[in-house]
Amino acid sequence: MIAEETLVQELKSKETQSKAFEQLVANYKERLYWHIRRIVLNHDDADDVLQNTFIKVYRNIDGFKGESKLFSWMYRIATNEALSFLKQQRTKLGVTDGEYQDKMVQNLEADVYFEGDEIQLKLQKAIATLPEKQKLIFNMKYYEDLKYEEISEILDTTVGGLKASYHLAVKKIEGFLKDD
Amino acid sequence: MNEKKTNKNPFSTPKGYFDSFEESLRDRLTKENSPIPKQEGFRIPSSYFDDLQSRLTARLEEEKTVPKVIQLTPFRKFMAIAASIAAVTFLALGINWGNGEELSFTDLANSEIEAYFDDNELDLSSDEIAEVLPVHTYEINDFVQPQLSEDNLLDYLNENVEYFEELNLENNE
Numbered sequence: 570m571i572a573e574e575t576l577v578q579e580l581k582s583k584e585t586q587s588k589a590f591e592q593l594v595a596n597y598k599e600r601l602y603w604h605i606r607r608i609v610l611n612h613d614d615a616d617d618v619l620q621n622t623f624i625k626v627y628r629n630i631d632g633f634k635g636e637s638k639l640f641s642w643m644y645r646i647a648t649n650e651a652l653s654f655l656k657q658q659r660t661k662l663g664v665t666d667g668e669y670q671d672k673m674v675q676n677l678e679a680d681v682y683f684e685g686d687e688i689q690l691k692l693q694k695a696i697a698t699l700p701e702k703q704k705l706i707f708n709m710k711y712y713e714d715l716k717y718e719e720i721s722e723i724l725d726t727t728v729g730g731l732k733a734s735y736h737l738a739v740k741k742i743e744g745f746l747k748d749d
Numbered sequence: 750m751n752e753k754k755t756n757k758n759p760f761s762t763p764k765g766y767f768d769s770f771e772e773s774l775r776d777r778l779t780k781e782n783s784p785i786p787k788q789e790g791f792r793i794p795s796s797y798f799d800d801l802q803s804r805l806t807a808r809l810e811e812e813k814t815v816p817k818v819i820q821l822t823p824f825r826k827f828m829a830i831a832a833s834i835a836a837v838t839f840l841a842l843g844i845n846w847g848n849g850e851e852l853s854f855t856d857l858a859n860s861e862i863e864a865y866f867d868d869n870e871l872d873l874s875s876d877e878i879a880e881v882l883p884v885h886t887y888e889i890n891d892f893v894q895p896q897l898s899e900d901n902l903l904d905y906l907n908e909n910v911e912y913f914e915e916l917n918l919e920n921n922e
Contacts, residue, residue, distance in 0.1 A: 587806075590855065594802050602798070614799075617799055651775055685790020692786055710778070716769070727768075739779065746784050 571637045580630045582678065590627055597640070598623075600713070601647045607708040610673050610693070611684040612627040618654050622647045641722040648705065668698040682721055684737070695745035699738055707738035 571606075579589035601622060618693040625646050633642055659669045674693050677683045685693070695740075696704055707726065709715045710731075717728045724731070780787075 589809065591802060593804075594805060598798055598801055602793075603791075610791075610795060612791075619801075620805060620808060624808065651760065682792045682794070683790055684792050688820075689786050689788070689790035692789065710776075711785065727867075741787070742785055743783060 574635070577630070577633060577635065577639055580627075590623075593626070594623060597643055602642060604644065604709070604713060605647055605651045606706070607712060608648070609654060610677060610683075611680060614654065617648070618650050622650050625650065637722050641719065644723045666701075673697070683747070691746060692742070695742040698740060698745065702726075702742075703734050703738045706734045707742070710735050711739070 576589055576592060579585040580593065582589075598619070602615060602619050605611065605618045605622070609615050617745060618653065622643070626643055628648075633639065636644075636717050659666060662669065662672075664672070667732060672697050674690070677685070677690060683692050696707065699707065702724070706720060706726075709720050709723070710717070715723075720726070720731055725733075
């Protein structure tokens, strides 16, 4: 893997840009896809948002000053794109956040790209009950195995706050799964 | 054998590895004992990631070839200027409008004042009320010796005092 700084330099140069972009996509496509998929749940939506994310990174790479890691910057763009997408959908349908979350989980039952069993479906219902930020933190820590320091840079939240939110989210989800 | 023995450890660890070791271990143990499923059940179409690069490249190429639409008349710019002028004119008119006839407290109808007090929770303390009351128009006796008519007083006592006879009113007339 090319060092991050070199990759950024190559992305900013017209001569090396397209080759570097291919490298960037190869390096991050899977991680970013799963991050987005956990927010929007549906594959086609995740694909749209992932493409928008990469296009945005490509167009705005000159604005990347290296104050954070390239990885954190891309994660931040992906998170914002995914959340904006959900907001647009909610506005289009004229429903509240809670109603839209319920609808997203209901749609999973008929989704050909979801093959979860009863407990996995219940997990999604549990995650849907969490506040937006807690949901992001839970997914990033539990399923994406990111370090608190990395999440802190992406979400611009203190490590202490993240730890508290994560443990609270785990307790809520465990409680939801045990209740029946 | 001329090999030199050295105590220097040739291995290294990532920065901060030992600082976060306990926390990582605790998180892992929490995960292993948790009822939360390790897999979420999401699936993707086969070869999805293989095709992504070519689809992205095609989209970028398409954006390059499609020329940007440039408005011949910068309509929005004119709209903004017109809106600014209208706002300034409106404000200037608004400031000068009421200069001819000044409104005073006496112009307000009592019913409007009462409605205002009913609709707004003013939450004034007794000190605050005392500050605004025009004290010079009241006598101290207005509060200490209320001027009640005898009939009203008797009616009140009759309604509210249980043993009316015990008051011995005759002796104190």
